[in-house]
Amino acid sequence: TQLLEQSPQFLSIQEGENLTVYCNSSSVFSSLQWYRQEPGEGPVLLVTVVTGGEVKKLKRLTFQFGDARKDSSLHITAAQPGDTGLYLCAGSVDSSYKLIFGSGTRLLVRP
Amino acid sequence: NAGVTQTPKFQVLKTGQSMTLQCAQDMNHNSMYWYRQDPGMGLRLIYYSASEGTTDKGEVPNGYNVSRLNKREFSLRLESAAPSQTSVYFCASRMGGARNEQFFGPGTRLTVL
Numbered sequence: 440t441q442l443l444e445q446s447p448q449f450l451s452i453q454e455g456e457n458l459t460v461y462c463n464s465s466s467v468f469s470s471l472q473w474y475r476q477e478p479g480e481g482p483v484l485l486v487t488v489v490t491g492g493e494v495k496k497l498k499r500l501t502f503q504f505g506d507a508r509k510d511s512s513l514h515i516t517a518a519q520p521g522d523t524g525l526y527l528c529a530g531s532v533d534s535s536y537k538l539i540f541g542s543g544t545r546l547l548v549r550p
Numbered sequence: 551n552a553g554v555t556q557t558p559k560f561q562v563l564k565t566g567q568s569m570t571l572q573c574a575q576d577m578n579h580n581s582m583y584w585y586r587q588d589p590g591m592g593l594r595l596i597y598y599s600a601s602e603g604t605t606d607k608g609e610v611p612n613g614y615n616v617s618r619l620n621k622r623e624f625s626l627r628l629e630s631a632a633p634s635q636t637s638v639y640f641c642a643s644r645m646g647g648a649r650n651e652q653f654f655g656p657g658t659r660l661t662v663l
Contacts, residue, residue: 448590470649481554481640481654482593489649527592531650536581536600537608538650540592 442466443528445541452518453549460513460544462528471511471530472538473502482527518548552576554655556641562661563631571626571658573641581644582624583608583652584616586637593640599624631662 443464452458462471470489474482486495488504488511495502499522501514515522525545529538554575563569575582580601585593585608595608599618613635615627628635638659642652 472651474654479657481642481656484651484653487649487651529593529652536598536644536650537595538652540585540594542590542592 443530443539443541445526445528445544447544448542449545449547451547451549454519455517458515458518458546460515460526460546461510462512462530462541463510464530464539465509466530466532466539467508468530468532469508469535471504471508471528473511473513474527474529476525476527476543477523515546518546520548520550522546523548554641554643554653556639556655556658558658559656560659562663563628564663565632567631568627568629569631569660570628571639571641571660572623573625573655574623575641575643575653576622577643577645577653578621579643579645579653580621581646582618583642583644584614584624584626585640585642586610586635587640587657588637596626596639631660633662636660636662 446461472487473485476482486502491506491508493504499516503512525543527543528541557572583598584596597616599605602621617625641655
């Protein structure tokens with residue numbers, strides 16, 4: 440069974456703080472996505488990484504794909520209340536049609 | 551351009567009742583998916599359709615059936631609902647290529663009493 444483990448499961452921080460969310464697996468992924476989900480809505484795609492060692496930036500969010508393509512991280516600088524939500528990583532193996540999802544990190548940014 | 555739409559938004563069923571969840575996408579995507587989301591378990595794949603005319607089982611297919619009606623529409627049917635099927639159901643479609651980026655609908659919150 441291929442698993443994607445996310446940590447931490449929950450994170451409650453003050454506005455302005457930095458944070459990092461991790462996504463780890465023993466499997467090698469051909470691509471990995473990060474999604475954000477707000478209450479009552481479906482996941483929304485933030486970024487896709489495909490190359491080992493790749494780093495992508497989306498405003499205050501920095502995404503990194505591990506060199507071996509088995510892990511990824513999401514770093515948020517100077518978090519804002521609007522960043523609150525459930526962050527999900529998801530990967531596909533061997534360009535499969537299927538995505539494997541992590542269990543998610545629930546982030547709360549307090550004003 | 552509505553993206554992925556799902557109906558209904560909410561549904562309450564009694565054990566043993568049947569229902570069909572509807573999903574449609576207007577992005578001309580070939581692949582479509584049904585997931586369920588339960589607390590602390592992320593999203594789990596129920597069924598998917600790689601292209602029009604094909605369907606395949608995912609991780610948790612028991613108790614469900616699907617129909618790929620045409621390229622736009624992919625429905626999920628519960629023949630005899632059970633309390634274990636209480637969940638939030640998401641439909642998604644895929645734009646194709648190796649990046650496997652999927653776009654999700656707003657979800658259907660189903661409660662089985």
